[in-house]
Amino acid sequence: ETGVTQTPRHLVMGMTNKKSLKCEQHLGHNAMYWYKQSAKKPLELMFVYNFKEQTENNSVPSRFSPECPNSSHLFLHLHTLQPEDSALYLCASSHTSGIYNEQFFGPGTRLTVL
């Protein structure tokens, strides 16, 4: 595997379910990100992890819970979601520190909340 991978690619869940999204990067990066992309809205940054430490939580509701066990893996745990949480969830990674580091995205997980 190369680049940034995400699983599952598609997920349908009810509002009472608990599920997790997984992201893995094979680029030797130290920073990982979760973004949400809804229809007709710009990409929204949700969480940033730098060397496994969360450095940014962009006012995300607590029903989204991130986990970063190491610099290569990132999870997003989901519970009691709402239909408006249906969106494309994208993971990205970059080298850490400095402002010139380019972010590379995974293929995304298309989430539908019923």
Added chain:
Amino acid sequence: QKEVEQNSGPLSVPEGAIASLNCTYSDRGSQSFFWYRQYSGKSPELIMSIYSNGDKEDGRFTAQLNKASQYVSLLIRDSQPSDSATYLCAVNGDGGNAGNMLTFGGGTRLMVKP
């Protein structure tokens, strides 16, 4: 609130023409700028990065940056139907050791007609 603005389009150009995509940003402190291409149903793909005023060329793509006027543009020469996609402008939101936090514009949809 840091903002990145793009005309949503669609921008329609004939095959072989030059497509010009524009982006303005609000934060004068921004220092790195990126263009991503996103095909329908896919994740964003990095195509250009630019950090200094002036032009940067890569194949058929040229990125132009003017920090004084706070705009960045992307020119696509000899446009092909395969260039039809949404182009996202991204601007670094913060520097230092917190990772590269990007603010995205809403994207411009480009249509290249044969």
